[in-house]
Amino acid sequence: MNAPAPTPAPADAAPPAAAAPIAIACPRCRTMTQYAPSNPWRPFCSQRCQKIDMGAWASETFRIEAAPPGPDDAPE
Ligand SMILES: [Zn+2]
Numbered sequence: 005m006n007a008p009a010p011t012p013a014p015a016d017a018a019p020p021a022a023a024a025p026i027a028i029a030c031p032r033c034r035t036m037t038q039y040a041p042s043n044p045w046r047p048f049c050s051q052r053c054q055k056i057d058m059g060a061w062a063s064e065t066f067r068i069e070a071a072p073p074g075p076d077d078a079p080e
Pocket of ligand 1: 030031032033034035048049050053
């Protein structure tokens with residue numbers, strides 16, 4: 005008598021919960037998008053929103069206020 009080959013039990017159960025995408029609202033336009041590795045622009049909905057936000061951030065950060073004229077600048 006030949007015993008049937010043992011079949012391995014199916015190991016693929018449910019995927020890990022960490023891989024589940026999270027639905028969030030885009031900080032720029034409030035469009036619902038997914039915070040997941042598949043979204044390279046997260047937490048934004050698109051590259052456009054990301055660029056807009058980063059541009060606003062950069063202009064805020066790198067804005068240099070005009071220095072007040074020093075005493076050396078006063079004529080006479
Ligand atoms: Zn957006």
